[in-house]
Amino acid sequence: MELAETRRRRADRARQVADLLRREIVHGSFGDGHLPLEAALAREFGTSRNTIRDALDLLRDEGLIERCPGVGTTVAAEKFPHGLHRLLGLAETLSEHGEVVNEVRTMGFIEPPAAVRARLALPAGEPVVYVERLRRLNGLPLSLDLTYLVRDVGEPLFDADLVHNDVFVLLEGIAGQPLGRAELTIEAVNADAHTAAVLDAPRGAALLMVERLAHLSDGRPVDLEFIRFRGDRLTMRGHLSRTTERE
Amino acid sequence: MELAETRRRRADRARQVADLLRREIVHGSFGDGHLPLEAALAREFGTSRNTIRDALDLLRDEGLIERCPGVGTTVAAEKFPHGLHRLLGLAETLSEHGEVVNEVRTMGFIEPPAAVRARLALPAGEPVVYVERLRRLNGLPLSLDLTYLVRDVGEPLFDADLVHNDVFVLLEGIAGQPLGRAELTIEAVNADAHTAAVLDAPRGAALLMVERLAHLSDGRPVDLEFIRFRGDRLTMRGHLSRTTERE
Structure with missing residues (x-):
């Protein structure tokens, strides 16, 4: 006792x-x-x-x-800080920490399921561009990103250099306007066997999972993402105010 | 193949x-x-x-x-949303979802290690109040919180009802001013055996870990916390702006 x-x-x-x-x-x-x-x-x-x-x-x-x-x-390992003070792509937020290189695992048009169509406010029958990327920092796997893009800003990405650029920066060039606001949900999940293999992490490893819907500055939702960060390589950092709501 | x-x-x-x-x-x-x-x-x-x-x-x-x-x-399980749009205590942010009850596992004065002293901007020799709480929502373990408080706002907590109140709300009453800004770091970690037992979660379960330093509105740091949320019971939700830094 x-x-x-x-x-x-x-x-x-x-x-x-x-x-x-x-x-x-x-x-x-x-x-x-x-x-x-x-x-x-x-x-x-x-x-x-x-x-x-x-x-x-x-x-x-x-x-x-x-x-x-x-x-x-x-x-033994560096944990890199992902800014949570404003909406940033991975290469942008880690620019001081090294080079982000993206491996495009899948890219193509798909008929979006209802859950995607609703989030992107699309009519039935409108295809979206689906992109799956494994993202490495200085050669080490950092995140696996599943991205759904509305057709008009997504289609030009087939001719863009997705290996060396954040989607955010490319989208802003295509749309001719900056991104505006994004909603995000952050979770901690255990890596399933297949995801663990892709991220070169142990099965069951804690992942920081982010779901993020980004809008153009005119308010149109264009980019829905499901991101799994290796928990041992990334932290998110920001600040909150007690009295002022973030806009 | x-x-x-x-x-x-x-x-x-x-x-x-x-x-x-x-x-x-x-x-x-x-x-x-x-x-x-x-x-x-x-x-x-x-x-x-x-x-x-x-x-x-x-x-x-x-x-x-x-x-x-x-x-x-x-x-099978509800995941509760913790607001990330402004600085909120657990009972505040989950007020629509049920009752938060806190089990105080430890509370007392300690001589703070240098890392705590530096974060709370305290001179050597100044004690702090250390509080460890297991927090339940509707009877289910949700988080384990380790909290370091500067003496003048921490000491009156010995006579306060910590079981049914967020520390934030109590601190504001004691200090006679609202909290101001907090810096936070979010990570995903696997539960070690002892933490898993305390949170009634499987060993290795993914936890959302938050380190948070809260200041009074006059800028003085008063409250340093290390929080482990059960990843299967909590998400953090907020929004980011591309062009406006959060203040």
């Missing part, structure tokens, strides 16, 4: 320490990629070395750090 | 169908909780019944639907 309670407390403390270290890692606070020694962390967090080891185990299981005898604890 | 290609295409199609059905389920489009029959779905999506079955399997594995012989396919 007492042992169970001690274990529970230690696990709670380890999570608490892990969260603070995760924040430091994700925001690049360990400049040279080395975490302090266990003894130093134990002092810093006012906890036992066993608790520190448990916290580091949690972060290792998330793929954030590696622990090597003699070498110590090092940051 | 050809069989592998056929399998790959079918898995891609199943994911495409699943994403559209997920959107319908999450937004409550199946009013009575029953999905259409497989044959109707196959017509709707212009695909084989095998692909529909694969798509439904994906959603069942996510815990969103149940499939019973004779009964058909029914929605």
Whole structure:
């Protein structure tokens, strides 16, 4: 009974320490990629070395750090920040972090299911352009994007360079006006076996899933997307106001 | 070779169908909780019944639907929407969906680690109030929140009703001013064994993880939180503008 309670407390403390270290890692606070020694962390967090080891185990299981005898604890993976302050394409938001290259897995006209037609406010019988892309940053798979585009702005994309450009930027050139507003829903889901294989992630890996409907600045919905980001490689960052609604 | 290609295409199609059905389920489009029959779905999506079955399997594995012989396919779980358009506490944002009740697992003064002190802009030696809460909606575990509060607004919380109130609302009463702006980072992580047990979720379940630093309207940071939402029970919803930065 007492042992169970001690274990529970230690696990709670380890999570608490892990969260603070995760924040430091994700925001690049360990400049040279080395975490302090266990003894130093134990002092810093006012906890036992066993608790520190448990916290580091949690972060290792998330793929954030590696622990090597003699070498110590090092940051294993970078998590890239996707801006949540305004509507941005992936290459735009990650421009400081490297090159985004897109592999077009599928592209063609389809008869849209009713759910797509309703979201894009299209009459029955109007085809849409469907594009499926695997997106890599500096060669590493980052996201799998399923995109439905209304015909007039989607059709010219067959002649565009989708490998090196965000769809957003191409759409704005085709439409002759900027995009306006987008609605988005953010979820966390486990990767199914097939998606995991495509993203080169473990089966069951946590994915950040975004559904996003983008409108042109004249208010017409043109671009419906279902995006799966690898949770171990991407975070979304923004800010909220208590008193001012976002417009 | 050809069989592998056929399998790959079918898995891609199943994911495409699943994403559209997920959107319908999450937004409550199946009013009575029953999905259409497989044959109707196959017509709707212009695909084989095998692909529909694969798509439904994906959603069942996510815990969103149940499939019973004779009964058909029914929605198994509600995903609740957390507003992302302004800074809101959990009970505030889910007020239309039921009652939030908080279990305070831990509460006390702690000597903050450097990472907390820096975020809350505190001098060395200044204690903070640490609160850990398991939050339930209509009796179901929804999130585990780790919260660090500056002393002057945190200390009066020892006498407040934390079980039935959001910290945000209590803080505003104590500080005599509204909250202002908050910075947030959103991630998807897999639940470790201990966290999974606390949230009554399967080990490895995808969690939506939010780190949030809230300031009073005078700009002082007062509330640093690390929140783990069950990915199968919560989505975040908002909108973005292409041309206007959020303030």
